Amino acid sequence: MIAPIDSDDLAPDTAAAISRARRSGALSSTVLPRIWAHRPELADAQITLQSRFYDSAILPxxxxxxxxxxxxxxxxxxxxxxxxxxxxxxxxxxxxxxxxxxxxxxxxxxxxxxxxxxxxxxxxxxxxxxxxxxxxxxxxxxxxxxxxxxxxxxxxxxxxxxxxxxxxx
CATH class of the missing domain: 1.20.1290.10 (AhpD-like)
Known part of the structure; x- marks a missing residue:
């Protein structure tokens, strides 16, 4: 198992991206993004991509x-x-x-x-x-x-x- 990074230890940009994604409904759990956070730049990109399907989707x-x-x-x-x-x-x-x-x-x-x-x-x-x-x-x-x-x-x-x-x- 790869342990998720504790919320208090997240890079500020990653913590902000997770928070925005939770508010928009793109994330309901933070565990996987906190695992991705071992690579903050990639985590931020992944969260942004996933969020696009909830804030600008053309499908219902x-x-x-x-x-x-x-x-x-x-x-x-x-x-x-x-x-x-x-x-x-x-x-x-x-x-x-x-x-x-x-x-x-x-x-x-x-x-x-x-x-x-x-x-x-x-x-x-x-x-x-x-x-x-x-x-x-x-x-x-x-x-x-x-x-x-x-x-x-x-x-x-x-x-x-x-x-x-x-x-x-």
């Missing part, structure tokens, strides 16, 4: 939260699974997070299908899958979705590898 917050939680489930990242970043996603939604559940709109199903493939079997994504995604999203939205999903896959796997949940307790 509900859709991003569904994707985030689906990836958290695949990654088995308990820190990510327990965090909630949108009141627009109910516990019933979370209990049924699959890409074919009728409770989700066609665009949400398409996003969940893409996120599932990216997290579980990225080699299965071909031209047909991207064309299907573009039936529901503009190119700009599809790129945002892909970048968000990639960030969540990587961050969740890193949180698991660094045992962030153990560090949080």
């Amino acid at each position: 917050g509900r859709l991003l939260e569904l994707v985030r939680l689906r990836i958290a489930s695949i990654n088995q990242c308990q820190v990510c699974q327990t965090a909630r970043k949108s009141v627009d996603v109910s516990e019933e939604d979370i209990a049924c997070l699959s890409d074919d559940d009728g409770r989700f709109s066609a665009s949400e199903q398409a996003a969940l299908k893409f996120a599932t493939a990216l997290a579980a079997d990225h080699l299965s994504i071909g031209g047909d899958e991207i064309e299907s995604l573009l039936e529901h999203f503009s190119s700009e939205q599809a790129v945002e979705l892909g970048m968000f999903a990639a960030l969540m896959v990587g961050s969740g796997r890193l949180a698991y590898a660094f045992r962030a949940l153990e560090a949080q307790q």
Whole structure:
């Protein structure tokens, strides 16, 4: 396990970035950013990137939260699974997070299908899958979705590898 840096020992810029991200809802837990803080410049950049998906996203917050939680489930990242970043996603939604559940709109199903493939079997994504995604999203939205999903896959796997949940307790 890599221990998170104590909040009192964070570099001032990193502490400020974490505080801003918590206020905006981009971070619900500080444990992983405090692990990243072993490299403050990179932590600041990572927090800034993650925050952009919450302060200037073109996709709905509900859709991003569904994707985030689906990836958290695949990654088995308990820190990510327990965090909630949108009141627009109910516990019933979370209990049924699959890409074919009728409770989700066609665009949400398409996003969940893409996120599932990216997290579980990225080699299965071909031209047909991207064309299907573009039936529901503009190119700009599809790129945002892909970048968000990639960030969540990587961050969740890193949180698991660094045992962030153990560090949080």
